Amino acid sequence: MSTISREEVAHLARLARLEVTDDELDAFAGQLDVILESMKALAEVDTDDVQPTSHAVPLVNVFREDLPQPSLSREAALAGGPDTAEDRFRVPRILDEEA
């Protein structure tokens, strides 16, 4: 049985902006144990004084000079938008309150 509750999964789903179904809640609750098992497996490894690795070749100080590059045309920028108005991206009301 899963060690992570449905409520906890529901909280994660909300953080991740997923409107999950009850079935999904159950399924994910069971499968989250993969993460816990992974964590348990690694917990036994001694990593004191070990530096983290994020990339194959350690890269440092990768910077760009402060030189302007062409932006997209506004048409191209807005072209993908599901809904635009006044040259901006339109979104429904942001606050979750009765309109």
Next chain:
Amino acid sequence: MAQPSRIIDKTAAELAADIREGRLTSVEVTTAFLDRIEAVDATVKAFLHVDREGALAAAREADAAIAADEEASPLAGVPVAVKDVVVTKGLPTTAASKILEGWIPPYDATIVERIKAARMPILGKTNMDEFAMGSSTEYSAYFKTRNPWDTGRIPGGSGGGSAAAVAAKMAPLAIGTDTGGSIRQPGAVTGTFGAKPTYGSNSRYGLIAFSSSLDTPGPVSRNALDAALLHEVISGHDPRDSTSIDAPVPPVAEAARLGASGDLTGVKLGVVKEFAEGAEAAEPGVIAAYEAGVEQLVKLGAEIVEVSCPSFTYALPTYYLIAPSEASSNLARYDGVRYGLRTGDDGKHSLEEVMSLTREAGFGPEVKRRIILGTYALSAGYVDAFYGKAQKVRTLIKRDFEAAFEQVDAIISPTTPFVAFKFGERTGDPYQMYLADLYTIPSNLYGGPGVSVPVGLADGMPVGLQVCGPVMGDDIAYRVAAALESTQDTPLADTAPELEGN
């Protein structure tokens, strides 16, 4: 060796030479592959989008440039298929997800710019597991791609479309991307060649991110030399990718040619002791084909040395903390505001609800699952124990492999523990699916190159042998793979059953 008469049977290197030397035009070649797609893709379903007009226009330009004696790249005029996770200006790009259905990018990935600059026509965009999450292409939001060797079986994943397109000779070359094995495992199960280059040696700019610190684009082909030529087209430093390595590209084409001479005298090949300990997961047929391949390599002069990478045991758990964590954050941008799907915007729902409904409707189950896993792994108080710990264990894995490469030139293994399975066989159990990547994940973690070369058949299905090299040692992997190919009278990729169609 006599060249085959059908255009689609020729290797990319042969096609390039024919075009360069005027025996064929790029338009003829490109047309042949487009016709092949028309004939057999209804069966294989490797392509999400075919761009006949764009490909032919690029082919005409390539022909004109070659006729005008412009300096041509070694693959000028040779067409290529591109995995749909790579952004192509003006061509639909969906990462096989409903959430990006209909999105037409306003820019090209760096590797696509390089493909275009090399005058290689782009045939279309290939199918994949949604956002590259999967090992069977069954998680495409659009349709399943079939394995040309047996259309009841999966073509591997996530890059099943690119592998199947090449295996079915709908494209001489394709682009794949590899986060935990997504180029190599499909290569192995479709009898094609796939290379994951050193992380950072191929730009990720324009590659739709799954796991930023693991993703690597690379070539898919029917043989080592073709892959190496494409590798050299797309590789090299890119100032738009902060993780791009600013160093010369290893001479992989030269290495493939050297390997083809069939001499591996003095080359030390490592066999990881701990890989074998996990071998109970591997099918006997796979082991047999692999071991036969090892024998061939020994005959060519290679010396086999056992090496130990004790931290290999931690590779899978490390991967399953890093990849979903990064993915959960990388996929946050799909919110229905700036592009892609929007659902539930009916005036009643708030933005948060619309975002949640959009993401619920737009993502498939495997993507949602990994987002939840990653959100959990990063959530309050866990980041050090989970992601941070995994990054440190990654260091230990890297150290193990670096130590191994002190003793050997390359490490060999089966690419994947099993041959292509039947549709639906493993979708119920994520862990069974994950095992597909058991041998491929380590090189994503330590960052070095890995190639999968067809080595034989098991129950009539292809088996791949993986050659991994040290970081920036891509050339040795190509050399060993090409040497193995030289022992095969007919390239394995050319022994696939002929498909229904033309």
Next chain:
Amino acid sequence: MTKLNSYEQAVADYEPVLGLETHIELDTNTKMFCGCPTAFGAEPNTQVCPVCLALPGALPVANKAAIEATIKIGLALNCRIAEWTRFARKNYFYPDMPKNFQTSQYEEPLCEEGYVDVVVEGETYRVEIERVHLEEDTGKTLHVGGATGRIHGATESLVDYNRAGIPLVEIVTKPVPGTGALAPEVARAYTAELRDIVRSLGVSDVRMEQGSLRCDVNLSLNLPGEAWGTRTETKNVNSLRSVERAVRYEVRRQSALLDAGERIFQETRHFHEATGETSPGRSKEEATDYRYFPEPDLAVMEPSREWVEELRTSLPEPPRKRRERLQEAWSLADKEMQSVVNADAVDLIETTVAAGAAPAAAVKWWLGELSRRANETGDELGALAITPAQVAELQGMVDDGRLNDKLARQVIDGVLAGEGSPAEVAAKRGLEVVSDTGALETAVDEAIAANPAVAEKIRGGTHAAAGVLIGAVMKATKGQADAGTVRKIILDKLS
């Protein structure tokens, strides 16, 4: 209606602890992680690219100039510059943030452990800096359908991403106890000092009214000798005066709650410019879980010590040192200098003096007439449509006797109305002191003729009565006569 205590009562009973979080937009040519320009006021969504729109596949590359600017700020604030530092992702969904995570810094900020000394009423307060880190700004959202563009009650919003990705430096103080009743003034003085420091570095225009410097004010109260209380965080306090008012308001509000035995919630509050009040932020505040993790798309940073030292030697004179130097050069008393600083007129006066005006005159114009104008319109002094060079020019005309004070004020009207330089305004409006004594004598004669009784009084020795005649002459010459000269002519004629 929120219950408030009187401020005096509140600070008699409780000790305030301040904390300030300041965001400063750098004025680099390009954004933090892409090459888009950063110009203020461009047409919506014209300064965006795949990176700052977070299109699929796009990747960030850090702007070196922004990192240098942040290190300079850190050095100017006496911070330690990290030898190893990296960016982190702060994950949360918001429509003005294209990636739905902010690329920021978490446990490894670029600069740490600094301080700023500020002087309030002759007392020096050391404000300790916890960290200075680099992040990116968000886009701008236009709220439609609600009252006056507010997010509350809006039916939809429109997003412009031009600002998204502009480099933003966040400066966080440690809690500042011990300011007592002067907490509002210390908060203001710190913000002003920070602004002056950053401006002197030339890395941001730090214009609060344009949002290139934004403050969040943290405040808690505790009883003397007891542990610190729960703090509130008042967001987006966008003028020096507002910083002061926000602190004052929270002190009054919190003390009333505490007196009533209620508890203070740790919450985000909003400051209302119009009323000077604060109100709670989002009603359903979800527990924030930003899921910070190191940004895998960016390389770590290891600022070399040579680089840091090179930047250190490039730092300009600190504003405080500069103020001390100027005060001496201008021969101002402490209190006068304090007025100059409070009016935000140091730069203006310095430039005016450099353009040739005497310090006393420059101070007089900026703190007097021009401050009055700025107050009338509610503008910052520096936002007035008159330049220091023009003020110097105006004073030059006064010095030459071409303008008197009254005329000079009329010239200022013209300059502020955009009619040109002082000389141009004077010429266009015909505002010159009449120095033609012939014309003045005629005007005096006419005034004497029209006011025989007054003339008689003056002849009788009542010189004070001359004012009536002077007024008449001034009226006749439309104020363009020099009053002293007129008086002299009158007295000469009537004695």
